[in-house]
Amino acid sequence: MALLELDRLWVSYGPVPALRDVSLSLEEGETLAVVGPNGAGKTTLTLAIAGALPAAAGTLRLDGKPIGGLRTEDVALMGIALVPEGRRIFDGLTVHENLLMGMSRRLGDRAARNRALAEIHAMFPILAERRNGMATRLSGGEQQQLAIARALLSRPRLLILDEPSLGLAPLLVDRVYDVLRELRASGLSILLVEQNPMRIGAVADRVMVLSGGEVRLEGLAADLLGDARLENAYLSGGEHA
Numbered sequence: 001m002a003l004l005e006l007d008r009l010w011v012s013y014g015p016v017p018a019l020r021d022v023s024l025s026l027e028e029g030e031t032l033a034v035v036g037p038n039g040a041g042k043t044t045l046t047l048a049i050a051g052a053l054p055a056a057a058g059t060l061r062l063d064g065k066p067i068g069g070l071r072t073e074d075v076a077l078m079g080i081a082l083v084p085e086g087r088r089i090f091d092g093l094t095v096h097e098n099l100l101m102g103m104s105r106r107l108g109d110r111a112a113r114n115r116a117l118a119e120i121h122a123m124f125p126i127l128a129e130r131r132n133g134m135a136t137r138l139s140g141g142e143q144q145q146l147a148i149a150r151a152l153l154s155r156p157r158l159l160i161l162d163e164p165s166l167g168l169a170p171l172l173v174d175r176v177y178d179v180l181r182e183l184r185a186s187g188l189s190i191l192l193v194e195q196n197p198m199r200i201g202a203v204a205d206r207v208m209v210l211s212g213g214e215v216r217l218e219g220l221a222a223d224l225l226g227d228a229r230l231e232n233a234y235l236s237g238g239e240h241a
């Protein structure tokens with residue numbers, strides 16, 4: 001059974017549909033990259049999965065259990081963590097306090113929580129170094145690492161990232177992608193939204209092109225990356241695979 005399964009999902013802002021009949025499935029341990037131009041519906045897709053936007057039609061399931069209509073807190077408790085576009089660092093809090101906000105009760109007792117924090121500090125040394133500094137003083141790339149770290153502390157089964165490289169200098173994009181590679185290798189299931197298909201080669205197992213709110217193409221990254229079909233689907237709203 002797929003970990004995440006969307007079947008014929010429609011999501012609208014008022015009368016205007018932003019997602020039309022979108023179906024997808026994501027297997028446990030898989031990284032699915034969703035690419036598409038501006039306004040394709042990528043952010044809408046992440047918000048709908050995380051319970052922040054209601055479905056007008058269609059179903060969403062995690063591990064076979066319906067999650068459509070659940071509140072964001074309940075979707076999070078079921079194991080879905082979203083790193084939203086723009087990172088959403090909490091103003092007025094230190095790096096450490098931001099991390100504490102992400103900690104799930106599911107982590108267990110104090111010793112288990114300390115172990116989880118130590119793991120996070122090992123993965124993101126800059127967050128250990130800046131532990132007592134204000135989070136808003138971090139650079140863009142460091143804030144992105146903090147946002148990912150905070151999401152990981154909820155012990156998600158599925159991590160959703162909405163354009164994690166947006167606005168970052170190339171070197172920092174590389175750092176974020178190194179982290180994604182590490183997470184994928186650890187067996188975490190990931191749904192990665194990116195505008196630029198060039199970036200996803202190193203991390204994606206499968207790719208889906210979304211354009212105009214519809215799925216235009218879907219297949220194995222190894223087959224589609226660098227293939228003209230991907231470019232056509234991205235640019236013109238092209239063919240179905």
Ligand SMILES: Nc1ncnc2c1ncn2[C@@H]1O[C@H](COP(=O)(O)OP(=O)(O)OP(=O)(O)O)[C@@H](O)[C@H]1O
Nearest residue numbers: 013018036037038039040041042043044045085195
């Ligand atoms: N709050 C809103 N109210 C009305 N329409 C919206 C709202 N948010 C998004 N839309 C519209 O829904 C469509 C999909 O937007 P969405 O942000 O999901 O696309 P996207 O692929 O994430 O684009 P980007 O790469 O620019 O973030 C667009 O036409 C957008 O104008």
